[in-house]
Amino acid sequence: MRVVFKKSYDRDIDLHEHWQSRGKMAVLAIIMIALPFLVGNYYLAEAANTLIWALAGMGLMIAVGHTGQVSLGHAAFLAIGAYTDAALMNLGLPFLIAFPVAGLFAGLFGAIIAVPAVRMSGIYLAIATLAVFVIVEELVILLDPITGGVGGIMAPSISIFGISFDRYASLSNFYWLVLAVVILVTWAYANLLRSPTGRSFLAVRDSEVSARALGINVTRTRALAFGLSSGVTGLAGALMGHYIGFFNYELFSIFISINLLLVVTIGGLGFIQGAFLGALLITGLPQLIAILRDGLNANFGIDLGAVPGLDTMLFSVLLILFIIFEPTGLYGRWLKIRTWFEIFPLARRDMFRRQKSYLKTERMK
């Protein structure tokens, strides 16, 4: 077990309390930056896709993991981001303007929705976001001239200062662009968590009444969190649009919302790392299934391809298993394994035992 001697408050304020963890992050960053030289185009594109999902997952994590606002409609913000970005670029605006505006627009939209929605608690907010999702989906079809309606819309190729970042023509550049956005957002997210704003999010999540007693404006805090959450998701949506190239409203279905929830829950609620682990799982698992399927087909003549919806089924079962057996997600499991090794042989079974809580509601009848 590592003992950290803290000689100044900055040790706690810094992102990493020890140079080793800082070093690990640096190594990881270098590998990610060097990835285009290490793997082929197919896996590079998959890596970009995973990063985009991680970005969207971080967006949802702010709402679900850090302020306790469950959203079943985050695909709506992906859609808003993607359509805003594509529409602005089709008007001739450069990516450097269209992209932030797309995020900003999605964020503002989210914050505006959140103002009435935050009056509702828990389950009602989840429902409201679901309703917003359906409404946005239909609006996309209605606003034919901007969105291309049912037919769909083309996300123009990106070029910044004359350098091409096209998804197909210069995949490495596109990958680096996505990576840069992800690193920037991750950094800002980590900053948020160590600052008063992040603490007020947690306060609102854990006890509304005492947050108020401490002077935290719960409505404003929730709206801010939801706005940030939808803004980041909007950025992810814009990138997703460029990644897919040509898309219509069907890209942002309710299943995407559910998959996003899966990313944050299986990854580990309340941890930035969780969004990345979850994204890795959701983009990696279909690949794994495909490989397995081909293997089974070739070796045993079992054709799993004939069973439609198998992916979704596997995801569902996985989700159920995680919720029952490991509600803290992949990252939570990793923390437990790490702690077990760090204090070996002192770990006890009861160390991580969950506390049971009993339901007590505000309902009178």
Place this chain on the structure above:
Amino acid sequence: MQLVIGGLANGCIYGLVALGFVLIYKASEGVNFAQGDMMMLGAFVALGLGNSDQLGLPFGLAVLIAVFLMFGVGWGVERVVVRRIFGQPQFALVILTIALGFSFRFVAGSVWGYTPLVLETPFAGTNLSAGGVVISLADLVTIGVTVALTAALWAFFAFTRIGLAAQAASQNQMAAYIVGVPVMRINALIWGVSGAVATVAGVLFATRGAIDPNIGLLGIKAFAAAVIGGLGSLPGALLGGLIIGIVEPIAGRYAPGELAIMSPYIIMLLVLVTRPGGLFSQVQAKKV
């Protein structure tokens, strides 16, 4: 008028699925997002038992067995899965049941395929006319069964010991335990009942058209109905269902189709914003 009658019957089905939501909400303060898929599964089980090319049982018997089977499914889901996440935050159940819904859809799709099927019923195609308005027998049966079922469930919660115990269990589980309410057993029972109600809704839905594994998505709309009525209120759920059932075809007639699809959700948002607890609100401020 024709629109209203059709809407009324449609609304009854939304209302019935919404009843399932309310039942589970009343008993455990959770929301079962698999309710729509339970309805779908119930309809398919009845179809599997009753249709002549499948098991070919008489219609009444098939429905009865389906209701019992689905009671078992609901009860089993509670025993095997839901009980294990007891004490976790509310939204764990939301995600869990969404995943369950996907699983049901997969099961139904694997067994019965994804092409729409028609349930054979004794009252298909029979129409009654009264005063220039044509009512199909199926609609009439739907309305009648819904009203009877809602009344029965309401009476169950208001007057029977188990019903009252279920309410107590949802308000304060710990206290309910202490005074000897078998909280777990009641929860399982309620899940079973909601499975049975979902089956009735599914069969009624199937009398009015073909079914495929994706009709479970109707659950989202029914959910809007439950919210409009207030999640804790049985009559509210029915009312919410009727409102949606009637508004939808009318909006579809006078406005673009997309607006008709949006209408239930717009109503729901309006209700949520003006009365955060639904029309029959029961939410009170938390005590500290």
Place this chain on the structure above:
Amino acid sequence: MSLLEVDDLAVHFGGVKAVDGVSFAVDEGEVFAIIGPNGAGKSTIFNLISRIYEPTRGTIHFEGEDIVGLKAHDIARLGIARTFQNIELFDHSTVLANLLMGRHTHRATNFISDLLFLPKVRREERAHRKRVEEVIEFLELEAYRNKMIAGLPYGVRKVVEIGRALAIGPRLILLDEPASGLSVEESQDVAFWIEDLRRDMGITVLMVEHDMSLVTQVSDRVLAVANGRPLAMGTPHEVQKHPDVQAAYLGTATGDDAA
């Protein structure tokens, strides 16, 4: 002028008169206790002051300002901090984070500077941290600084909650049953801390408490309430001897038995 003046305060829930015409004034530097049997409306008075409930009638003035028109989240800014009867801490955060949340009213950064973690934010964090360390030292919470609330014993949580209220830097602190559920030693500590709060920090204390020995030991004046109505006010001794109080609160027994 008193620090806190409550005049003819009443709140009715449906037909239930939870608080009905309570008046009292707390002077600066005083320890003022409210006692009464269960359901007498003591905590409700707290919830009215911290603006969780809307009064049916009556006024509440803090330093001469009417606070009935304010929102719940405006109260802390005036310098009124509180604890809760059933401990409302942020369970999934550390003790340190909980205390830092108490510094919210003193933040001067906004979310944009927080996102970028500008040097200003770091400077402020250091200042908050310094202030919080003083509270930790005062309440002897050093051993628990980086522990999660969820795993702490009840007595420690009670102290952390007092600490979080102190981190606000309040002029008036409302303690809702600070000694309930504590051992004799722990409630003795609470008694000392209340003394120190008043003497060293100049904080005025308004508390609801059942433990009569604690009330007698630390409070200057006591208000007894029953069924939402005031019964008697005066020194702890006077109130205990008051016939109405003995009848309503202590039954027919004497005050010594309740201690």
